[in-house]
Amino acid sequence: MRVGGVLTLWVAVVLVGGCHAPRLETPTDAVLTGQYTEAAAFVRRQVVEEKGSRRYVLTRMRVGVMELAAGEPERAEGSLAEVYDLLRTQGINADKTVATVVVNEGVRVWKGEPFEQALAMTYFGLTEGVLGSWDNVRAAAQSSLFYLRDFGQGDEGSGARPRVTGSVGVGVGAGGGGGRSRVRTGGVSSLDLMLRAAEAEERGEPDYLDTGYVAEASDFTLGYLLHGIASQQLGRDDEARDYLDRAVWLNPALGPLRDRLWDEPYNAVLVASYGLAPRKEAYGPGRALARFVPVFGSTPSRLSVSVDGRQQAESHVVTDVNRLAIDHRWNNLEDLRLAKVALGRAGILVGSVIASRGFSRDNDTVGLIGLGIVALGFYMEYQAQANTDYCDVFPQRFYVVPLWLEPEDGVASEGSTVEMQVGNRPGASARLDGVRGAAAGQPAKLIYFRVPAYNGNGSAGDGDRRRIASSLGSE
Amino acid sequence: MNARVISSLLMSVLLLGGVVGGVGCASTPRSSRLQVEDFQEIAGAMSASLSREFAQRGPSDEPWVVSIQRVTNLSGDVLTVGEQWYPMGKLVSSRSMQELWDAHRVMVVIPAERQRLLLTRSPGEFDERFGGVQGGERTRPTHVLNATLRSVTRGGFEARTDLYVAEFEMTELASGTPVWNDRFELKRQALGAVWD
Numbered sequence: 001m002r003v004g005g006v007l008t009l010w011v012a013v014v015l016v017g018g019c020h021a022p023r024l025e026t027p028t029d030a031v032l033t034g035q036y037t038e039a040a041a042f043v044r045r046q047v048v049e050e051k052g053s054r055r056y057v058l059t060r061m062r063v064g065v066m067e068l069a070a071g072e073p074e075r076a077e078g079s080l081a082e083v084y085d086l087l088r089t090q091g092i093n094a095d096k097t098v099a100t101v102v103v104n105e106g107v108r109v110w111k112g113e114p115f116e117q118a119l120a121m122t123y124f125g126l127t128e129g130v131l132g133s134w135d136n137v138r139a140a141a142q143s144s145l146f147y148l149r150d151f152g153q154g155d156e157g158s159g160a161r162p163r164v165t166g167s168v169g170v171g172v173g174a175g176g177g178g179g180r181s182r183v184r185t186g187g188v189s190s191l192d193l194m195l196r197a198a199e200a201e202e203r204g205e206p207d208y209l210d211t212g213y214v215a216e217a218s219d220f221t222l223g224y225l226l227h228g229i230a231s232q233q234l235g236r237d238d239e240a241r242d243y244l245d246r247a248v249w250l251n252p253a254l255g256p257l258r259d260r261l262w263d264e265p266y267n268a269v270l271v272a273s274y275g276l277a278p279r280k281e282a283y284g285p286g287r288a289l290a291r292f293v294p295v296f297g298s299t300p301s302r303l304s305v306s307v308d309g310r311q312q313a314e315s316h317v318v319t320d321v322n323r324l325a326i327d328h329r330w331n332n333l334e335d336l337r338l339a340k341v342a343l344g345r346a347g348i349l350v351g352s353v354i355a356s357r358g359f360s361r362d363n364d365t366v367g368l369i370g371l372g373i374v375a376l377g378f379y380m381e382y383q384a385q386a387n388t389d390y391c392d393v394f395p396q397r398f399y400v401v402p403l404w405l406e407p408e409d410g411v412a413s414e415g416s417t418v419e420m421q422v423g424n425r426p427g428a429s430a431r432l433d434g435v436r437g438a439a440a441g442q443p444a445k446l447i448y449f450r451v452p453a454y455n456g457n458g459s460a461g462d463g464d465r466r467r468i469a470s471s472l473g474s475e
Numbered sequence: 476m477n478a479r480v481i482s483s484l485l486m487s488v489l490l491l492g493g494v495v496g497g498v499g500c501a502s503t504p505r506s507s508r509l510q511v512e513d514f515q516e517i518a519g520a521m522s523a524s525l526s527r528e529f530a531q532r533g534p535s536d537e538p539w540v541v542s543i544q545r546v547t548n549l550s551g552d553v554l555t556v557g558e559q560w561y562p563m564g565k566l567v568s569s570r571s572m573q574e575l576w577d578a579h580r581v582m583v584v585i586p587a588e589r590q591r592l593l594l595t596r597s598p599g600e601f602d603e604r605f606g607g608v609q610g611g612e613r614t615r616p617t618h619v620l621n622a623t624l625r626s627v628t629r630g631g632f633e634a635r636t637d638l639y640v641a642e643f644e645m646t647e648l649a650s651g652t653p654v655w656n657d658r659f660e661l662k663r664q665a666l667g668a669v670w671d
Contacts, residue, residue, distance in 0.1 A: 077555055085508070088506050125553065128553060136554065139548060139550060139554070140553045143551065147630070
């Protein structure tokens with residue numbers, strides 16, 4: 001048993017050990033001030049060419065995201081097509097111990113947490129949309145709406161075969177009315193999951209992390225919304241209605257947006273992003289666990305859009321990346337799996353079970369003793385830090401706004417001027433000149449724009465900028 | 476054969492096993508996405524269908540120039556414009572399409588801008604004539620061909636299966652009359668959980 005434990009730890013250390021290369025540097029200033037060409041060049045220099053590198057996908061994902069922001073969709077397409085091809089590969093993690101990686105040419109490569117994969121699919125779709133392919137926006141959005149593993153709040157499903165709720169794609173609850181958003185926040189913690197896994201193991205049940213969940217339809221609002229708009233552009237109105245209704249069911253604040261898409265003419269769809277994605281960091285005993293920490297706060301600030309000086313629309317936040325990052329359903333729990341393997345082999349699960357029982361009986365003392373044993377075990381036996389690679393250049397939030405712009409066939413026109421403002425924040429604004437919508441009878445144009453946090457006019461935010469740069473290790 | 480030789484042989488076998496095992500691991504990644512060979516299979520089936528449909532046409536008949544007008548991707552997979560038109564380029568450059576022209580005077584071509592895209596991205600791979608250029612001039616299409624790719628996905632705990640359907644419809648430009656349509660199906664499966 002002891003030999004097995006040592007061997008497993010060795011394997012765990014080898015698996016994770018290779019990931020302890022220095023964190024990729026974030027081009028924070030360039031991203032926050034809207035200098036996206038510089039940011040794209042910066043992340044391009046960090047691309048690894050070796051397919052054996054764990055960062056093969058990650059570095060391309062970053063490049064694709066920044067190239068699209070820099071207005072280089074053709075280049076972004078090349079980067080993201082390769083990412084998509086690897087993300088679309090499945091069925092390679094038969095041992096189910098490490099799910100955030102894909103085996104590429106015989107080596108394990110980072111492919112991101114589920115929310116990062118959904119965002120990568122979305123970025124590929126946005127790129128295709130900017131290039132004029134609404135059919136590919138639809139396909140990418142569909143790919144982003146994969147099932148999630150929901151471990152719930154209670155003891156459901158322990159030891160049982162995974163169950164499926166909802167249906168593929170849409171239809172569940174479509175047409176639901178107003179009220180609060182149905183997207184979840186938070187949920188069960190890593191520690192809760194670890195304790196449940198320990199108890200299941202003590203009872204001789206199958207691995208809780210592989211069997212204790214319910215497969216649940218996605219709540220990725222942006223995916224449903226883009227699917228709906230793309231379907232509408234392709235003339236598939238019934239399908240569009242299903243997906244748009246589903247988006248509104250998840251977030252009733254998007255009702256006016258849905259109505260506008262049906263009732264008012266538009267010849268352009270603006271997808272705007274803002275902020276920086278939450279940072280992934282190691283924590284806990286031995287820094288063996290990983291979590292996402294917001295860099296930009298989850299404020300409800302709306303995006304106001306004016307066209308040629310007249311306010312044309314306002315958008316609620318469609319998707320908050322912070323919310324996804326802290327939801328266990330949007331995480332692959334790689335750190336938990338590795339830690340559990342190490343703990344189990346090293347005989348430290350006892351502490352987990354004591355803690356579990358202590359807390360379940362509201363006996364804090366017993367629980368704390370158990371947690372102490374676990375912590376000690378981590379410290380003594382599990383020295384491998386959690387992997388903290390993450391796609392640092394994703395934005396924190398997305399907005400979607402249908403617009404009517406000067407059409408491409410407009411006579412003697414210089415196009416429209418589009419101005420954007422996030423909430424009342426000084427500097428969180430942008431202006432685009434000479435923007436045109438689709439010509440009459442043509443599908444709408446998709447415009448992607450990343451609103452800078454500090455556009456140079458709003459010095460009020462410089463303190464925040466330094467704080468963010470510092471938190472990302474860029475300053 | 477002495478013990479040393481046997482030992483060496485055993486070691487070789489073990490090493491070879493390790494290499495083969497390694498290769499096996501390397502080939503583990505799987506995807507149910509369509510590959511180039513799949514499109515070639517569709518192209519072969521399509522040209523066979525066209526040959527059957529136009530069997531009554533002979534080499535002396537008025538030539539038909541069929542321009543592939545639009546490729547619509549309604550499958551669950553992203554197919555970039557390049558990925559959509561590459562198989563079309565392969566299709567129109569294939570030997571079976573040459574035979575279709577020789578025997579039945581039906582030529583399938585791709586639009587000029589798509590041809591330029593293909594010639595730029597994959598120089599030397601495509602026959603310029605099947606971009607519709609003959610004698611230095613672009614031929615005028617008599618028909619258009621539209622293609623639509625659809626898919627149905629079944630995702631389970633152990634596998635993902637995609638049923639792809641490629642639909643084609645040919646229309647005579649002068650009259651707007653559909654003159655041919657057909658559909659071709661392919662099923663592809665990849666083992667493993669969909670959400671891996």
